[in-house]
Amino acid sequence: LNGNKTYAAKIREMKLAISMEQNKSKDEILEGYLNIVNLGGSNYGVEAAAQYYWGISAKDLNVAQSALLAGLVQAPNVYDPTVNPELARERRDIVLGTMLRDGKITDKEYSDAIASDIKLNVHTKSQGCSLAGDKAFFCRYVVNYLLQDESLGATAELRNTAIKRGGLKVVTTLNPEAQTAAKQAVDSTQPAATNWNDVNSALTSVEPGTGRVIAMAQNTDLGSPADANDHSKTEYNYNVDAAYGGTPGFQPGSTFKPIILAQWLISGRGANATVNGTQLFWPTSFGWNAKCYEGGKYYYTGQPNGWSYKNAVNGGLTYGTAAYGIRQSLNSYLYGMLSQIDLCDVHDLSIKMHALDGTGEPLHSIPNLGTNIGGTTHGISPLTSASMYAIFASEGKYCTPRPIEKITKTNGETMKEYQNQCEQVLDPDIANGVSWVLKGVIQPGGSASQRGIGLPNGSAAKTGTNDNSSQTWQVGYTRGLSTASWVGSNNLGFRSLNGVGINGRVLEYVDGATYAGAQWQSFMKTIAPKYNTKDFTAPSDKILSYS
Numbered sequence: 155l156n157g158n159k160t161y162a163a164k165i166r167e168m169k170l171a172i173s174m175e176q177n178k179s180k181d182e183i184l185e186g187y188l189n190i191v192n193l194g195g196s197n198y199g200v201e202a203a204a205q206y207y208w209g210i211s212a213k214d215l216n217v218a219q220s221a222l223l224a225g226l227v228q229a230p231n232v233y234d235p236t237v238n239p240e241l242a243r244e245r246r247d248i249v250l251g252t253m254l255r256d257g258k259i260t261d262k263e264y265s266d267a268i269a270s271d272i273k274l275n276v277h278t279k280s281q282g283c284s285l286a287g288d289k290a291f292f293c294r295y296v297v298n299y300l301l302q303d304e305s306l307g308a309t310a311e312l313r314n315t316a317i318k319r320g321g322l323k324v325v326t327t328l329n330p331e332a333q334t335a336a337k338q339a340v341d342s343t344q345p346a347a348t349n350w351n352d353v354n355s356a357l358t359s360v361e362p363g364t365g366r367v368i369a370m371a372q373n374t375d376l377g378s379p380a381d382a383n384d385h386s387k388t389e390y391n392y393n394v395d396a397a398y399g400g401t402p403g404f405q406p407g408s409t410f411k412p413i414i415l416a417q418w419l420i421s422g423r424g425a426n427a428t429v430n431g432t433q434l435f436w437p438t439s440f441g442w443n444a445k446c447y448e449g450g451k452y453y454y455t456g457q458p459n460g461w462s463y464k465n466a467v468n469g470g471l472t473y474g475t476a477a478y479g480i481r482q483s484l485n486s487y488l489y490g491m492l493s494q495i496d497l498c499d500v501h502d503l504s505i506k507m508h509a510l511d512g513t514g515e516p517l518h519s520i521p522n523l524g525t526n527i528g529g530t531t532h533g534i535s536p537l538t539s540a541s542m543y544a545i546f547a548s549e550g551k552y553c554t555p556r557p558i559e560k561i562t563k564t565n566g567e568t569m570k571e572y573q574n575q576c577e578q579v580l581d582p583d584i585a586n587g588v589s590w591v592l593k594g595v596i597q598p599g600g601s602a603s604q605r606g607i608g609l610p611n612g613s614a615a616k617t618g619t620n621d622n623s624s625q626t627w628q629v630g631y632t633r634g635l636s637t638a639s640w641v642g643s644n645n646l647g648f649r650s651l652n653g654v655g656i657n658g659r660v661l662e663y664v665d666g667a668t669y670a671g672a673q674w675q676s677f678m679k680t681i682a683p684k685y686n687t688k689d690f691t692a693p694s695d696k697i698l699s700y701s
Contacts, residue, residue: 185564185565188200189201189319189320189321189564190315190319190320191227192230193223193226193227193230194206194207194226194230194231194233194234194235194236195230195234195236198318198319199319199321200212200215200223201321201564202319203223203226204219204223205277206276206277207219207222207223207235207236207274207275207276208274208275208277209275209277216267217250217253217259217263217264217266217267218246218250218266218267218270218272221246221247221249221250221253221267222235222242222245222246222249222272224249225242225245225246225248225249226242226245228245233245235272235274236274236276239272242272243271243272246272247268250264250267250268251264282294282297283297283376284375284376284377286376288333288334288337288371289328289333290375290376291370291371291372291376291391291392291393292326292328292333292367292370292371292557294376294391294399295367295370295391295393295394295398295399295557296324296326296557296558297317298394298397298398298399299398299556299557299558300313300317300324300558301313301314301317302397305570306320321563321564322561322562322563322564322569323561323562323563323564324558324561325558325559325560325561325562326557326558326559327361327366327367327368327556327557327558327559328367328368328369328370328557329368329369329681331681331684332359332368332369332677332681332684333368333369333370333371335369335676335677335680335681336357336358336359336369336370336371336677337371338676339357339371339639339672339673339674339676339677340355340356340357340371340372340373340673341373342657342672342673342676343355343373343641343656343657343669343672343673344373344656344657345373345657346373346374346375346385346386346387347386348657349373349374349385349386350385350655351654351655351656352385352643352644352645352646352649353373353641353642353643353651353654353656354372354373354374354392354640354641354642354643354644354645355372355373355639355640355641355669355670355673356371356372356373356392356393356536356639356640357369357370357371357372357393357536357637357638357639357640357673357674357677358370358371358393358535358536358537358539358540358637358638359540359635359636359637359638359677359681360537360540360541360544360553360555360635360636360637361544361634361635361636361685362544362545362547362548362551362553362631362633362634362635362636363544363547363548363551363553363574363576364553364574364576365541365544365553365554365555365556365574365575365576366555366556366559367537367555367556367557368635368681369637369677369681370391370393370394370537370557371393372391372392372393374386374387374388374392375387376388376389377389388644390644392404392535392536392640392644393535393536393537394535394537395510395512395513395514395535395537395538396512396513396514397514400512400535401512401533401535401644402511402512402513402532402533403511403512403513403530403532403533403534403535403538404533404534404535404625404627404640404642404644405528405529405530405533405534405620405624405625406517406528406530406533406534406539406618406625406627407527407528407617407618407619407620407625407626407627407666408483408485408488408527408528408616408617408618408619408666409528409534409539409616409617409618409627409629409666410504410509410517410518410525410526410527410528410530410618411480411483411488411526411527411528411616412480412543412546412588412591412592412616413500413503413504413507413509413518414488414491414492414495414500414526415476415480415491415587415588415591416503416507416580416584416585416587416588417495417496417499417500417503418476418491418494418495419584419587419588419697420499420503420581420584421494421495421496421499423476423494423495423701424476424696424697424698424699424700424701425475425476425477425587425590425591425693425697425698425699426475426476426477426698426699426700427475427476427699427700427701428473428474428475428700429473429474429475429476429479429487429490429491430473430490430493431470431471431472431473431474431479431484431486431487431490432471432472432473432486432490433471433486433489433490434462434463434464434465434471434486435459435460435461435462435463436454436460436461436462436489436493437459437460438453438454438455438457438458438459438460439453439460440453440454440460440493441453442454442492442493442497442523443493443494443495443496443497444496444497444498444520445496445498445499446498446501446520447498447520452497452520452521454521454523456521456523461489461523463485463486463489463524463527464485465484465485465486466483466485466619466665470482470484470486470487471486474487475700476491476591477590477591477594479491480591480592480595480616481591481592481594481595481599481600481601482600482601483595483601483616483617485527488526488527489523489526492526497520498520500518500526501516501518501519501520504516504517504518505518506579507542507545507552507579507580508538508541508542508552508579509534509538509542510534510538511530511531511532511533511534512532512533512534512535512538513532515532517530517532517533517534518530519531528618528620529620529621533625536638536639536640537555537638539627539629539638539640540555540629540636540637540638541553541554541555541636543616543629543630543631543636543638544631544636545579545580545585546580546585546588546589546592546614546631547589547631547632547633547634547635547636548585548633549580549582549585549586549691550578550579550580550581550582550584550585551576551577551578551579552576552577552578552579553574553575553576554575554576556572556574556575558572559571559572560572582691583693583694583696583697584697586690586691586692586693586697587693587697587698588614589614589690589693590690590692590693590697590698592614592615592616592630593610593611593612593613593614593690595614595615595616595617595630596613596614596615596630597610601617601667602615602617602628602666602667602671604667604671605617605628605667605671605672605674605675606675607632607675607678607679607682608679609632609682609687611689611690612632612633612687612688612689612690613630613631613632613678613682613687614630614631614690615628615629615630615631615671615674616628616629616630617665617666617667617670617671618666619664619665619666622648622650622652623650623651623652623663623664623665624642624643624646624647624648624649624650624651625640625642626640626641626642626651626664626665626666626668626669626670627639627640627641627666627670628666628667628670628671628673628674628675629674630674630678632678632682632685632686632687633685633686633687633688633690634682634684634685634686634687635678635681635682635685637674637677637678639670639671639673639674639677640670641668641669641670641673650664651664651669652664656669
């Protein structure tokens with residue numbers, strides 16, 4: 155309805171009123187109205203008004219307070235008790251007289267209420283999610299998630315109205331204990347209050363097989379665009395995609411490599427098959443298998459001498475198993491594996507596994523060979539990364555991440571229950587093969603052996619570090635949790651973490667196992683035992699074959 159008073163508009167209002175009376179009881183109509191009516195300033199609904207004027211719930215209002223709010227309906231700005239207390243009292247007393255006349259209150263209730271002064275206890279309105287403490291960014295994620303849920307309204311405006319004025323109760327998937335552990339983990343890397351070097355950290359954990367988001371934290375406070383120069387605050391949620399209030403993502407580094415490993419196993423090659431890990435460049439004359447290209451080959455011409463790269467540490471230019479190359483995170487092994495499989499298959503698998511950047515586009519690019527080791531144009535969010543690794547934890551099942559269990563109305567009636575949205579994207583044996591390899595990353599001989607959590611056959615992980623150590627990761631899982639931990643810098647982009655003071659420490663070289671790995675380990679040691687920690691299923695002999 156609007157202020158248009160044409161005959162057509164009045165007829166439309168009559169039709170709406172008749173339709174409403176036919177489908178809802180008078181109590182339901184009144185309840186709906188009381189949830190959205192303006193009661194002064196930006197207070198919509200009796201619950202919001204009760205909280206603002208007295209800091210109490212609407213169910214705890216006394217007779218005088220209830221009459222005051224009822225009196226505001228006619229002209230909320232005129233009778234606003236914070237601006238015009240005398241007019242507000244006059245209007246309140248008129249309402250009390252009507253209530254007495256209609257038998258809604260007793261003579262004593264009337265006399266007591268009439269004699270009472272207007273005593274306010276104004277509570278400054280919460281600025282959205284900013285007062286949600288360590289849950290502020292998760293709160294913002296929930297709001298943005300709801301704004302995209304068309305069941306709350308056909309347009310974004312209607313959905314926003316439902317969220318702000320609908321009197322809805324949202325039950326989330328957040329585990330408070332896990333959230334506390336996540337916040338402690340990211341703050342231990344670099345507390346916001348002393349973050350002079352713009353070092354950021356974030357961690358998200360999801361439940362494999364359901365997609366429930368159980369924890370989401372970062373080492374900043376929730377801010378606004380006005381806080382752009384405040385190192386302790388940001389408006390951006392580093393854990394989610396841009397569509398949900400996040401960023402275009404952060405380069406994943408070697409955390410992308412398990413997708414190459416999965417395609418290696420899908421192609422029929424074994425985890426123990428020998429790989430040529432001796433090369434640090436491939437000439438322009440080398441044709442990479444690419445069945446979606448004309449002639450079935452892709453020739454890299456981006457550099458005159460062909461495609462070149464390096465290993466993160468000296469050495470590693472050997473022949474060895476695919477498992478060894480992944481566990482040591484050797485780029486020379488990765489491209490040795492890639493030279494034997496098909497780039498188009500890798501690309502298709504990455505999309506199938508929902509490896510998307512923070513703008514919603516495919517993370518992998520066939521012409522950009524660097525994307526195979528995480529050198530992407532845009533990056534990935536921790537939430538997307540944790541959800542992708544959850545595929546391995548749940549033996550091949552991808553579940554869309556969700557932060558909400560259900561929405562209920564003010565009367566307790568369930569409005570909507572959110573269901574798991576899952577699909578099988580990998581054969582269970584392939585997923586178990588990847589887990590078999592990745593569990594070795596955090597065992598003796600692995601690249602992050604110091605980051606184990608005491609579950610040698612029930613936990614797995616992969617670290618990631620981009621070229622100059624500006625973005626670092628550890629992503630890993632048990633059967634019950636999949637957690638992505640990131641440390642880098644959003645504001646300073648490609649500024650290296652090497653030699654940068656981070657919470658009193660200055661390290662010459664920083665990789666994924668350093669700070670991101672410590673965050674992951676701290677969180678998982680605390681929370682993983684509260685979920686499923688059974689050993690992974692052993693892969694078949696075919697998956698472990700030497701050919």
